[in-house]
Amino acid sequence: MSDLEFFLILLPPILALFFIFNVFKTKQNTLNLPPGNMGWPFIGETIGYLKPYSATTIGEFMEQHISRFGKIYKSHLFGEPTIVSADAGLNKFILQNEGRLFECSYPRSIGGILGKWSMLVLVGDMHRDMRIISLNFLSNARLKTHLLPEVEKQTLLVLSSWEDNSAFCAQDEAKKFTFNLMAKHIMSLDPGKQETEELKKEYITFMKGVVSPPLNLPGTPYRKALKKMGEKTENLEDDDLLGWALKHSNLSKEQILDLVLSLLFAGHETSSVSIALAIYFLQDSPNVVQQLTEEHMEIVKAKKQAGETELNWDDYKKMEFTQCVINETLRFGNVVRFLHRKAIKDVHYKGYDIPNGWKVLPVVSAVHLDPSHFDQPYHFDPWRWQNIRGSSSSCSSSWLATSTMSNNTFMPFGGGPRLCAGSELAKLEMAVFIHHLVLNFSWKLADTDQALAFPFVDFPKGLPIRVHRHTFII
Numbered sequence: 001m002s003d004l005e006f007f008l009i010l011l012p013p014i015l016a017l018f019f020i021f022n023v024f025k026t027k028q029n030t031l032n033l034p035p036g037n038m039g040w041p042f043i044g045e046t047i048g049y050l051k052p053y054s055a056t057t058i059g060e061f062m063e064q065h066i067s068r069f070g071k072i073y074k075s076h077l078f079g080e081p082t083i084v085s086a087d088a089g090l091n092k093f094i095l096q097n098e099g100r101l102f103e104c105s106y107p108r109s110i111g112g113i114l115g116k117w118s119m120l121v122l123v124g125d126m127h128r129d130m131r132i133i134s135l136n137f138l139s140n141a142r143l144k145t146h147l148l149p150e151v152e153k154q155t156l157l158v159l160s161s162w163e164d165n166s167a168f169c170a171q172d173e174a175k176k177f178t179f180n181l182m183a184k185h186i187m188s189l190d191p192g193k194q195e196t197e198e199l200k201k202e203y204i205t206f207m208k209g210v211v212s213p214p215l216n217l218p219g220t221p222y223r224k225a226l227k228k229m230g231e232k233t234e235n236l237e238d239d240d241l242l243g244w245a246l247k248h249s250n251l252s253k254e255q256i257l258d259l260v261l262s263l264l265f266a267g268h269e270t271s272s273v274s275i276a277l278a279i280y281f282l283q284d285s286p287n288v289v290q291q292l293t294e295e296h297m298e299i300v301k302a303k304k305q306a307g308e309t310e311l312n313w314d315d316y317k318k319m320e321f322t323q324c325v326i327n328e329t330l331r332f333g334n335v336v337r338f339l340h341r342k343a344i345k346d347v348h349y350k351g352y353d354i355p356n357g358w359k360v361l362p363v364v365s366a367v368h369l370d371p372s373h374f375d376q377p378y379h380f381d382p383w384r385w386q387n388i389r390g391s392s393s394s395c396s397s398s399w400l401a402t403s404t405m406s407n408n409t410f411m412p413f414g415g416g417p418r419l420c421a422g423s424e425l426a427k428l429e430m431a432v433f434i435h436h437l438v439l440n441f442s443w444k445l446a447d448t449d450q451a452l453a454f455p456f457v458d459f460p461k462g463l464p465i466r467v468h469r470h471t472f473i474i
């Protein structure tokens with residue numbers, strides 16, 4: 001074979017490659033990607049994105065990127081090309097199109113620890129099956145009959161241990177409360193028992209795994225966390241999730257354990273942080289505490305007259321201003337700041353292209369702190385929620401009413417087919433805790449502390465507070 005023949009044989013594939021490359025290039029060029037900066041190779045801009053910042057702000061990274069590129073920009077995060085969205089419309093579009101255009105896509109570290117069946121990482125039919133079980137288990141009917149009494153019991157257990165003029169970490173107390181509640185509700189484990197304490201230890205190991213790098217080496221928290229919590233599937237009670245799921249579903253034991261783990265994870269960290277945030281915001285807002293106290297005094301008065309002691313669903317429904325405080329806490333504190341998604345098709349949105357396979361991060365916190373959606377977003381102002389409650393007639397608030405309610409700008413619990421399964425429980429926990437808190441205590445910070453986003457929201461010093469007991473004459 002002469003050199004010429006050899007060349008001629010090679011020519012078609014070379015031409016083909018050349019052609020493909022060009023088509024690829026023009027395709028890339030004709031794509032209208034959002035503006036942005038891809039950062040350094042491999043690590044991209046991840047380090048800047050994950051740098052800790054005050055939880056009541058959007059952080060320097062977001063601020064700089066939004067002012068440079070707008071509310072939708074491209075970046076390179078968590079090892080992948082990414083579209084970041086601080087745009088209310090796009091966020092809603094992403095969440096509503098789950099399974100069609102976008103799909104939940106959490107980093108491997110989370111999927112690895114929670115197990116391959118975990119709800120937070122599952123997609124498609126398996127996700128749907130697990131979701132149905134969780135929703136049944138957290139249904140309004142169960143909330144009224146099972147959960148409300150349990151929430152109050154666990155609240156009183158924690159609060160009654162607070163001595164007059166004592167100082168402690170409020171975040172630890174909130175964690176104790178939500179952990180005990182979930183352990184009881186999911187596995188019928190009672191607080192203080194050896195099993196519960198062991199589970200707590202295991203769980204802490206597991207949490208450390210989530211926030212440390214995903215290196216599956218012996219001795220790392222990640223590896224320890226993978227070792228699954230105790231296979232205690234004997235002596236089950238029908239009242240807890242474990243027993244219920246074994247009886248009423250045909251999920252395997254492995255799947256149920258993963259479901260239990262994801263519920264413990266999803267239901268414990270988030271609601272304890274929101275309670276800590278409420279304690280933090282309230283100590284700085286005496287007029288809010290004043291109005292809360294009036295609302296809860298009214299409830300207690302009525303109960304006293306009726307000769308009742310335990311809170312019931314009607315009492316809960318009367319906590320209207322408390323619901324405003326809860327919404328405002330979630331808006332301003334942003335427990336879950338952004339969600340992890342990826343495009344599963346080539347997507348076009350408002351002139352921009354989002355290529356198939358790219359990561360997409362809807363940043364709900366950026367919308368909650370956007371002055372074009374919330375007037376004076378950096379003010380803790382529960383009254384902003386009062387205007388919008390069911391009032392279509394109130395003219396002063398009609399602007400807020402449209403932008404807050406119908407436009408889905410408020411998404412602390414996500415949205416679409418993956419909307420938080422425990423949102424009602426979380427609000428119930430906050431309300432009942434606030435009820436007994438304002439009726440029995442006043443509190444101040446015992447040391448300076450603030451909520452930081454790591455990006456998991458956390459108080460670096462654990463939110464040290466000093467409490468005083470008081471008694472109201474009713």
Ligand code: HEM
Nearest residue numbers: 131266267270271274335336339413414418420421422426
């Ligand atoms: C204030 C407290 C809470 C906040 C801010 C919160 C927030 C969220 C958010 C944003 C999501 C969506 C994640 C995504 O789309 O990728 C979610 C999902 C979920 N949450 Fe919550 N959550 C809270 C409390 C709870 C509680 C108390 C439980 C119940 C035990 C719970 C159970 C779940 C479950 C099971 C999912 C997965 C739903 C699914 O994928 O279908 N959450 N939560």
Ligand SMILES: *[C@@H]1O[C@H](CO)[C@@H](O)[C@H](O)[C@H]1NC(C)=O
Nearest residue numbers: 156159160436439440470471
């Ligand atoms: C709150 O105060 C009332 C009345 O003083 C008391 O009966 C109740 O036990 C207190 N609750 C807690 C959690 O300390």
Ligand SMILES: *[C@@H]1O[C@H](CO)[C@@H](O)[C@H](O)[C@H]1NC(C)=O
Nearest residue numbers: 125126129130249250251252
């Ligand atoms: C339960 O079993 C039925 C019939 O064997 C099957 O079709 C279904 O997919 C199973 N469901 C789950 C959640 O595994």
Ligand SMILES: *[C@@H]1O[C@H](CO)[C@@H](O)[C@H](O)[C@H]1NC(C)=O
Nearest residue numbers: 320323324327385386389410
């Ligand atoms: C709180 O926000 C939710 C939306 O998540 C809304 O449906 C509810 O009406 C709000 N509550 C109040 C008291 O404004």
Ligand SMILES: *[C@@H]1O[C@H](CO)[C@@H](O)[C@H](O)[C@H]1NC(C)=O
Nearest residue numbers: 089399400402403404406407
């Ligand atoms: C969102 O609310 C604004 C008013 O604040 C309104 O002009 C706009 O049309 C709304 N957008 C959507 C998508 O409903």
